[in-house]
Amino acid sequence: MAASPPLEPSRFRLSLLYAVVFVEIGIAMPFMPVWLAALGLDASVIGLLLALPIATRIVATAPLMSLIDRGVGARALLLAGSLALAGTYALMPAGAGIGWAALALLVVLNAVAGAPLVPSIDYLTLAAIRRRPQLDYARIRMSGSVAFLLANLAGGALLTAMGEALAVPLLLTGLALIASAVAFTSRSVAAPAPEHAEGMRPRLPPRLKLCIAAAAAIQASHAAIYAFGSIHWTAHGFSTATVGALWGVGVVAEIVLFACVARLPARWRTPFRYLALGGGAALVRALGMYALGDSLAALVGLQALHGLTFGATQLGAMAA
DSSP: OOOOOOOOOOHHHHHHHHHHHHHHHHHHHHHHHHHHHHTTOOHHHHHHHHHHHHHHHHHHHHHHHGGGGGTOOHHHHHHHHHHHHHHHHHHHHHHHHHOHHHHHHHHHHHHHHHTTHHHHHHHHHHHHHHHOTTSOHHHHHHHHHHHHHHHHHHHHHHHHHHOHHHHHHHHHHHHHHHHHHHHHHOGGGOOOOOOOOTTOOOOOOHHHHHHHHHHHHHHHTTHHHHHHHHHHHHHTTOOHHHHHHHHHHHHHHHHHHHHHGGGSOGGGSSHHHHHHHHHHHHHHHHHHHHHHTTOHHHHHHHHHTHIIIIIIHHHHHHHO
16 A cells, blocks of 8 residues: 655745744743732842743754754654643642742743753754745744734733733633644644764754854843843833734834845845844844833834844844
C-alpha cells in the first residue's frame, strides 16, 4: 500500500501558531511586571524575577531546540511547552502565597517551558518556505504581531476591569491551553527531519555569526523597557489601558513594517541593512526613553521605533 503524501503546510496554520503563542506573550510581557508589583514585592525582587526567565532561556533554548536534531518534532516541542506553560501559570498565585522563592522556581520552570515555542515556529515556518518558496515569512510572522497588539489592548482593559491579581495568571493559563490545542491539531506543519552526516555539525559562516551577534545586541537593548517600562509608566500616573496602548503603538509599527517590507528595493532587504536599521533605531529609542520617558507624547513616537528595533532586527536575523 502506497504511503500517503505528507500534508503541505498552509500559511493559515503557520500564522495561527504564531498568533496563539504571541497573544499569550502580549499579556505576559507588559503585564506580568504589573502583577508582580501588585503582589507588593520590592523592585529588587521584581528585577530578579524578571531576570530569571532571560537567564533561563539563554541556558535552556539551545539544548531544547537541539532535540529536533535527535528526532523530536518541533510541533511536539510546541505542544509540550504550551502545556507546561499552562501548568506553571496556574500555580503562580499559590507560589506567590508561599513566598517569592517558590514563585521564582515557578518562573524558572515557566521560562524553560516557553523557551522553545517561538524558535520552533520559526523553524517550522522556514522549513515550509523551503518547501513552498511562494510563502512569505514577513506576512506569516505578522499574525503574531497582530495577536500581540490585540492582547496588549484587551489585556489593559481586562486588567482595569478584573484587577491584576486575578486577570494575569487566569488569562495566561487559558491562553497557554489554547496554544497547546492549536499545536496538537497542526499536523500539517510538521517539518522534515534535519539532514546532515552522522556525527557532523554544520559550521556557522563568519557573516552569520556577525548577524547573530548584532541581532542579539539589539534585542538585548529592549531588556529595560520590557522589564520596567510598564512599572515606570504606571508610576507616572498612566492607566493600565494607556500602558497597553503604548505597547500597542510599537506593535502597530511592527505590523506596518511586516506588511510593507516587500515593497522596499531589493538592495535594502539584506540582513546587514535590516540590522543597521534596527540598531540605529534602538540607539535613538534608548536615549529618548532616558531623556523623555515620562512624556506621553514622546513615548508614542519612541514606541513607534519598535517597528525597526524589533521588526527590522527579526527580519535581518531570519534573512541571514
